[in-house]
Amino acid sequence: MSKTIKKIGVLTSGGDSPGMNAGIRAVVRTCAFHNIECVGIVQGYQGMIRGEFIPMDARSVKGIINKGGTILKTARSKEFRTKEGRQKAYENLQQEGIDALVVIGGDGSFTGAMIFSSEFDMPVMGIPGTIDNDIFGTTHTLGYDTALNTVVEVIDKIRDTASSHDRLFFIEVMGRDVGHIALNVGVAGGAEEILIPEENLGLDRLLESLHRSKNSGKSSSIVVVAEGDKIGKNVFELKDYVDEHMSEYEVRVSVLGHMQRGGSPSCFDRVLASRMGVKAVESLLEGKSNFMVGLLNDVMSLTPLDQAIKGQSKINLELLRVSDIMTT
Ligand code: F6P
Numbered sequence: 001m002s003k004t005i006k007k008i009g010v011l012t013s014g015g016d017s018p019g020m021n022a023g024i025r026a027v028v029r030t031c032a033f034h035n036i037e038c039v040g041i042v043q044g045y046q047g048m049i050r051g052e053f054i055p056m057d058a059r060s061v062k063g064i065i066n067k068g069g070t071i072l073k074t075a076r077s078k079e080f081r082t083k084e085g086r087q088k089a090y091e092n093l094q095q096e097g098i099d100a101l102v103v104i105g106g107d108g109s110f111t112g113a114m115i116f117s118s119e120f121d122m123p124v125m126g127i128p129g130t131i132d133n134d135i136f137g138t139t140h141t142l143g144y145d146t147a148l149n150t151v152v153e154v155i156d157k158i159r160d161t162a163s164s165h166d167r168l169f170f171i172e173v174m175g176r177d178v179g180h181i182a183l184n185v186g187v188a189g190g191a192e193e194i195l196i197p198e199e200n201l202g203l204d205r206l207l208e209s210l211h212r213s214k215n216s217g218k219s220s221s222i223v224v225v226a227e228g229d230k231i232g233k234n235v236f237e238l239k240d241y242v243d244e245h246m247s248e249y250e251v252r253v254s255v256l257g258h259m260q261r262g263g264s265p266s267c268f269d270r271v272l273a274s275r276m277g278v279k280a281v282e283s284l285l286e287g288k289s290n291f292m293v294g295l296l297n298d299v300m301s302l303t304p305l306d307q308a309i310k311g312q313s314k315i316n317l318e319l320l321r322v323s324d325i326m327t328t
Contacts, residue, residue, distance in 0.1 A: 005123065005284055007037040009053070009098040012070040013044030013077070013109035016261060017129045017143025019269035020070040023104050025061040026277020027127075032058040034285060039098055043073040044105070045080035045112055048089035053096050065270055068146075068263045074105070080112050083119075090120045099123070100284045102277075104142070106130040107309050110292060114305045123289035125280040126305055127273075131261055133180040136311025137303030138294030142276070145268040147174070147260050148184050155189035155222065158254055162220040168210065168242065168249035172235045174260050175226040179315055181260070182226035187323050192221040194323055197228040198315050206231070206238075207245055213327065214248050221249065275300055 010027045012020045024040065031038035040060075042052035054060075054072075064071055079085035093101075100123040103113045110126045117124040128135040131147035151173055162169045171191075175181045179196025186194030192213050195201055201209075206223075213221055225235050233241060239251045265273070272295060279293045279300040291302040303311075 003099060005036060005100045007039060007097050008100050008102060008281060008284065009039045009041050009093065009096070010056075010072070010102045011041035011044050011047065011104065012072050012074045012129065013103060013105035013112070014074060015106065015130060016069050016074050017131045017141070018068045018146035018261070018263055018265035019142035019273045020104055020129050021064040021067045022265055022270045022273035023127050023129060023142055023277050024070065024072060025064055026274045027102050027281055028056045028061045029058050030278045030281035034281070036281070036285070039096060040072050043075045044109070045077035045085075045089060046075045048092060049077065049079050049085050051092035051095070066264050068265065076108065077112075086116055086119060089116070090122070093122070100289075101125070102127060102280045102284070104129040106132070106141075107135060110305050110309050114290060114309070117290055123284055124305070125284050125289070126292035126308065127276045127280050128292060128294060128308070131181065132175050132178055134176070134178040134313050135292070135294075135308055136313050137292055137301070137308040138296065140268070140272060140295050142269055142273050143261070143265070144180065145272075146263060146266040147181060148188070149266055150260055150263055151181060151185040151256060152188045154256060154259075155185060155191070155224070159189070159220075159222060162222060165250060166219045168221040168223070168251045170223050170225055170235045170238050170251070170253045172225045172227060172253070172255040174256070176228045178228070178313060179226040180313070182224045182229075183315055183319050183323070186224040187319055187326065189222065189224065190326070191224040191323070192218070192327055193223045194320075195223065195225040195229040195231055196315065197226055197230050199320065200230045203231065203233070203241060207242070210242065210246060210249070
């Protein structure tokens, strides 16, 4: 029989993403609704090891639904990867009386949660929070929608310069292993080409495509490049390569970087975070453990953590075709 849960700990771990605060708020308020105590753990697993806990009641999360980043702070903890680190963390949780955890983060954070849960019989629930959207078992992770909107806004601005100067811009966007951000903002921002890790376009085809668009009468171009793209050259090398092989364009590079991770969460991310927080806490109270809460077909669903970690989050191939047609 599952143990009765009286106190839940919530933490954010890995890269921050917009919507994490809305997720914390939802977890805290759902605990309050069900008369369960809630404790915030500062700086993810690092705070668990150091024993940095903050009691949180419904009022303690006021005014944060619209804030980017995470009020609990976050980290990628090396110490938690060791058995000693996890032992220390467990002793601190026991001392604090925490009997279950909600972990908001990406696949690295879920791997830690899974190991910890099996070593110490601690119920855990994951909420996917990363702008990359690279988690299996949900169509959307927290922060992804906000990041898409942030990047599209920037591409629109860069386009002003591209068209005023008749330039070709390579715009690098985040996405370490997957091309979700690149593919979507590429279509939404009217990019000429989109380079993603899932499909290696190759340098010849890239040049061909740029020549074709130039010959079709376009005077400027935007190529969106995912950070984890596999074409074999980084954006600056791509610029040099195109400079060398295509004299028609003046080429520039813009690496968007961490500005993509900040900012106030979109309406979609706030609603998603609220739904995920409720589902995570109520699932723990129903005696479930080792799952990730996700959004599938607009329904809150649970995916076993090991599947969420091992499974592949696939890009939408239809979008690649749509992009090809749109650049005609
Ligand atoms: O996983 C989210 C992400 O923003 C990736 O897109 C990026 O590669 C990475 O985090 C950057 O991490 P850091 O903030 O540690 O440099």
